[in-house]
Structures are given as C-alpha cells and as structure tokens.
Amino acid sequence: MGITSTENITRIEVNEEVSRFDVVDDVIVEYKLKLCVDGHDYGTILCSPEHLDNLVIGRLSSEGIIKTIDDIRSVNIDENQGIASVILNSERKPGLKHKIESGLSVKFEDILGLMKSLDARSTTFKKTGGVHGCALCDNEKIIAFDFDLGRHNAIDKIIGYAILNKVDLAKKIIAATCRISSEIISKIAQNGIPIISSRSAPTALAIKIARESGITLIGFAREKRMNIYSMPERVL
Amino acid sequence: MGITSTENITRIEVNEEVSRFDVVDDVIVEYKLKLCVDGHDYGTILCSPEHLDNLVIGRLSSEGIIKTIDDIRSVNIDENQGIASVILNSERKPGLKHKIESGLSVKFEDILGLMKSLDARSTTFKKTGGVHGCALCDNEKIIAFDFDLGRHNAIDKIIGYAILNKVDLAKKIIAATCRISSEIISKIAQNGIPIISSRSAPTALAIKIARESGITLIGFAREKRMNIYSMPERVL
Known part of the structure; x- marks a missing residue:
C-alpha cells in the first residue's frame, strides 16, 4: 500500500489570467490500523501505511506495555483488514517513568547538522505537505528515518525501529520536524531518550515534563540557531 | 489563564561568532481539560486555555451528542481543576451524518481573500510557532476567529461559537491553517458545513469523506492558487 495516492482534482491559478483546470495530484494516504493486544481492543491508529510493525512496537513501548522486544511473542499485521494483533510474552503492566540518567552530550553544530540531514530526508513532506519526519541519530548521523501524517506515529515508528x-x-538523539507536545515528550521520557531536537516549538507542559524527566529539549533548531528549554548542559 | 507563558531558556545563535545566552521566551500553554457529560467521563482534551465553553460545545456537536444549544442544560467549567461538566437536557444519542444539501456558492477570489484575512489574524502562530488558526466565514468576511494548539480543538471552538x-x-465557510484529516472533515460533515478551505493539504481519506458527504474541500489555498478536491461546482 502506498503512502500517497493520486486524486483527480480541480486547480485554480491566478496569474495574468485566471486558469481553472482538472489535474491529477498526489495526496497523502490516511490509513486506519486497529490495534489488538492479547485479544483486547487497544484503539485505532490513523497513520501513514508504512513500517506498521515499527509503529505498533513503538506505540506499545511508549505506553509502557513493553520494554524490550522479548516482551512480545508475535505481531501479526493484516494490511487488508487494517488489524494489528499482538501477543505478549508476559502480563501487561504499566511501566514507570523515571528520571533519565545519561552521560550523553552533543556539540551544538552536530545538532544543526542532524537537523539539516533531517530536512534533506523529508521529501514526502515537501511533495504532499502532509507528514512529519523523525530521525533516530547518534552524535554524527541519522541511523534511521521515518515519517507519518501523525506526529505521534512518526516518533513511535522510530522507537519501534x-x-x-x-x-x-x-545514547541516542531524536530529531523531529514537529511540535513537541506533552504527549510527544512523554514518549521520549518513557523510552529513556536523553535528547530531542525539533525544528518547531515545544509547549509549556512539554518543557515541564522534560525538566522533570531530565530530557534535553531543543526547539526551533534551524540553520543557525536553536532554543534549549531544559538540561542545556548536554549541549556543548 | 494565558495561552502563552514565559520560560527561561538557553539560546544558541551562529553568526560570525557563536553566542550562547539565557533569555526569557514565550511558549504556548498546553492545558488539560477533563470533560464530563451527565457525570460520565468523556476523556481529556489537551488544548489552549481560551474559549473553553466554545470548545466543549463544539466537541459535543462534532461528536453528534448535541444538535443545538437547547440540548444542553448547563456547562460548568472549573478552570483551576481543569474540569468541564456538562448536563444535557435529553438522552444522548449518536447523531447521524447525512449528505450535505446546500445551495451555497462562493467566488474563488473570495476564498483567497478569506485565506488572506485568516493569515493576518494568526498572530499567536507567528509568535510561538505552535497553534492552528480557524475562522467561521460568510462569503465576504470572517465572522469569528479562534485558534488552538490542537487542530481539532480550533475547529471545535469555532463550531461551538x-x-x-x-x-x-x-450557509457558512470554514477557513483553516491546518491539514485536513479524516477526523477534521468528519467534524465538518457532522455539523453540516458545505465548504472548508485550508492553507495545507488534505488526506486521501478526508477527500473520500468530503465526496461522500457533499462537502467542498479546498486545500493549499494560498495567495494565487488553490486545489479543489471535491464538489468544485460550489466555487465560481
């Protein structure tokens, strides 16, 4: 299944004259994935239909249902029906967030470099104007990149990976294009990630959670500047 | 309660030299509002803390819980506790979406004019980079404007108004800055609104729902162009 589809649309353009014409255009696909864990309904995820296994595993980890891949017996995804069935190895128990202890530090110019690489990878965003990109990075480079029409899903996919x-x-850094809300930073905290950097803004509640959890939260990280909202000592 | 707050942050700027300094910056507030309807828990909304009454009423209408203001006996909002309690006049019954029958039409230049007015009103977006603006319009002008850090909330606030x-x-048009997903277009359908225009992209599923519901869905409506994804005959 593709992450974009084509649609017949009408376009109006105003130049010296007004032109109105039919055209075929790419649009972003929004896919419904029903999540079942040990036979229990776990809600429906609206997502871009790619890397659904990563999405499901990341979502379970972000919600504290699993900690490692060993907590999962099987993941079965029926793409036609839009159903992901997960069987766990152990009883589900909500995980506990804890203060992040990490000796990781990063040079500011490396953060700016990672953001530049992220931009270069976000081609679908440019094509359809509809998705958020997210990258798992070490200090120098992107290890894995993913995207989704939902900010939460993009983060979960990369965590699942x-x-x-x-x-x-x-020991890793997340680089993202999206706004950092309380829900996003909670995923970062739950998974013990010490640094997140975004092109966009964080919310006040996200900043509070980042400070409480010991996460370095960087926002508005663009060509030549960044704001560090918490734990700036990790940025050299 | 303000919709932005100030935070002490660290900023790094790269010009001829690298400067690193502490600064006080505005950030967008993310407020948790617990919604109770007739004493039943109805979930928590993460939102910008303004026009909460509009938000609650719009949310109930978008979910088919109410049709008019007469379906509500009382709305009681405790801003300190973050709880909205709604008492209904009648039994809750899920509303049914129906095909929108509306004789409304609009000139394309009026749509472009409305989008320009919407941009001019979206000052908080420019200030903090974190909210979505939304306007209730007739063919010529904005009747009411609102915004929220959540796309869904911005639409619900304007519907509540x-x-x-x-x-x-x-007989009205919604102008928005945000991406149009299936959830957004479902709100538009549920409330019988014939035309929605956004600066951003719609998803394929939103286009499908717009076509089924008889909604005119316009995307990428910017200075000199627009894409019409469904019911283009309403745009003259």
Whole structure:
C-alpha cells in the first residue's frame, strides 16, 4: 500500500489570467490500523501505511506495555483488514517513568547538522505537505528515518525501529520536524531518550515534563540557531 | 489563564561568532481539560486555555451528542481543576451524518481573500510557532476567529461559537491553517458545513469523506492558487 495516492482534482491559478483546470495530484494516504493486544481492543491508529510493525512496537513501548522486544511473542499485521494483533510474552503492566540518567552530550553544530540531514530526508513532506519526519541519530548521523501524517506515529515508528534492532536509546538523539507536545515528550521520557531536537516549538507542559524527566529539549533548531528549554548542559 | 507563558531558556545563535545566552521566551500553554457529560467521563482534551465553553460545545456537536444549544442544560467549567461538566437536557444519542444539501456558492477570489484575512489574524502562530488558526466565514468576511494548539480543538471552538450564537452553519465557510484529516472533515460533515478551505493539504481519506458527504474541500489555498478536491461546482 502506498503512502500517497493520486486524486483527480480541480486547480485554480491566478496569474495574468485566471486558469481553472482538472489535474491529477498526489495526496497523502490516511490509513486506519486497529490495534489488538492479547485479544483486547487497544484503539485505532490513523497513520501513514508504512513500517506498521515499527509503529505498533513503538506505540506499545511508549505506553509502557513493553520494554524490550522479548516482551512480545508475535505481531501479526493484516494490511487488508487494517488489524494489528499482538501477543505478549508476559502480563501487561504499566511501566514507570523515571528520571533519565545519561552521560550523553552533543556539540551544538552536530545538532544543526542532524537537523539539516533531517530536512534533506523529508521529501514526502515537501511533495504532499502532509507528514512529519523523525530521525533516530547518534552524535554524527541519522541511523534511521521515518515519517507519518501523525506526529505521534512518526516518533513511535522510530522507537519501534530501535526496539526491534536493540538500539540503546539512552545514547541516542531524536530529531523531529514537529511540535513537541506533552504527549510527544512523554514518549521520549518513557523510552529513556536523553535528547530531542525539533525544528518547531515545544509547549509549556512539554518543557515541564522534560525538566522533570531530565530530557534535553531543543526547539526551533534551524540553520543557525536553536532554543534549549531544559538540561542545556548536554549541549556543548 | 494565558495561552502563552514565559520560560527561561538557553539560546544558541551562529553568526560570525557563536553566542550562547539565557533569555526569557514565550511558549504556548498546553492545558488539560477533563470533560464530563451527565457525570460520565468523556476523556481529556489537551488544548489552549481560551474559549473553553466554545470548545466543549463544539466537541459535543462534532461528536453528534448535541444538535443545538437547547440540548444542553448547563456547562460548568472549573478552570483551576481543569474540569468541564456538562448536563444535557435529553438522552444522548449518536447523531447521524447525512449528505450535505446546500445551495451555497462562493467566488474563488473570495476564498483567497478569506485565506488572506485568516493569515493576518494568526498572530499567536507567528509568535510561538505552535497553534492552528480557524475562522467561521460568510462569503465576504470572517465572522469569528479562534485558534488552538490542537487542530481539532480550533475547529471545535469555532463550531461551538456558531452553536452558542445560533449561526446557520449550512450557509457558512470554514477557513483553516491546518491539514485536513479524516477526523477534521468528519467534524465538518457532522455539523453540516458545505465548504472548508485550508492553507495545507488534505488526506486521501478526508477527500473520500468530503465526496461522500457533499462537502467542498479546498486545500493549499494560498495567495494565487488553490486545489479543489471535491464538489468544485460550489466555487465560481
């Protein structure tokens, strides 16, 4: 299934004259994925239909349902029906957020470099104007990139990737294009990630949670500037 | 309560030299409002803390819980506790979406004019980079404007305004800055609004729902162009 589809639309353009014509244009697909965990309904995710396994695993980790890939017996995704069925190895128990202890630090110019790489990867965003990009990074480069029409999903996909590939998130940086809300920063806290950097703004509640959790929260990270909202000592 | 707050942050700027300094900056507030209807928990809305009555009424209408203001006995909002308690006059019954029958039409230049007015009103967006603006319009002008950090909330606030003020939504246009997802267009359909125009992109599922519901869906409406994804005959 594609992440964009084509639609017949009408376009109006105003130049010296007004032109009105029919055209075929790309639009972003919004896919409904019903999530079932051990046979229980776990809600429906509206998402871009790619890397659905990463999305499901990341979502479960962000909600404290799993900690490692070993907590999962199986993930079965029926793309036609739009159903993801997960069987766990152990009883579900809500995870506890804890203060992040990480010795990770990063040079400011490396953050700006990562944001530039993120921009370069966000081609679907440019094409359809409809998705948020997100990258899992070490200090120098992007390790994995993903995107979704939902900000939450983009973050979950990249976290799911890390869990599937047993990447140690305590030594990684997330770079994102989207606004950082309380829900986004809670995912970062739940997964023990020490640094998140975004092109966009954080909310006041996200800043509060970042400070309480010991996360370095960077916003408006663009070509030549950034704002550091919490734990600035990790940025050299 | 303000819709922005100030935070002490660290800023890094790269010009001829690199400067790093502490600064007080505005950030967007994210407020938690718990919604109770007839004593039942109806979930928590993360929103900008302004026009909460409009937000609550619009949300109930968008979900088919109420049709007019007469369906509500009382709305009681405790801003300190973050709780909105609604008592209904009648039994809750889910509303049914129906095909929109509206004789409304609009000139394309009026749509472009409305989008320009919307941009001019979106000052908080420019200040903090964090909110979506939304306007209730007739063919010539903005009747009411609102915004929120959540796209869904901005739409609900403006719908709530219309219901409180008994505005006939079958003859109105919504102008928005945000992406049009299936959830947004469902709110438009549920409230019988014939035309929505956004600066941003719609999703494929939103286009499908707009076509099924008889809504004129306009996207990428900017200075000199627009895309019409459904019911273009309403745009002259």
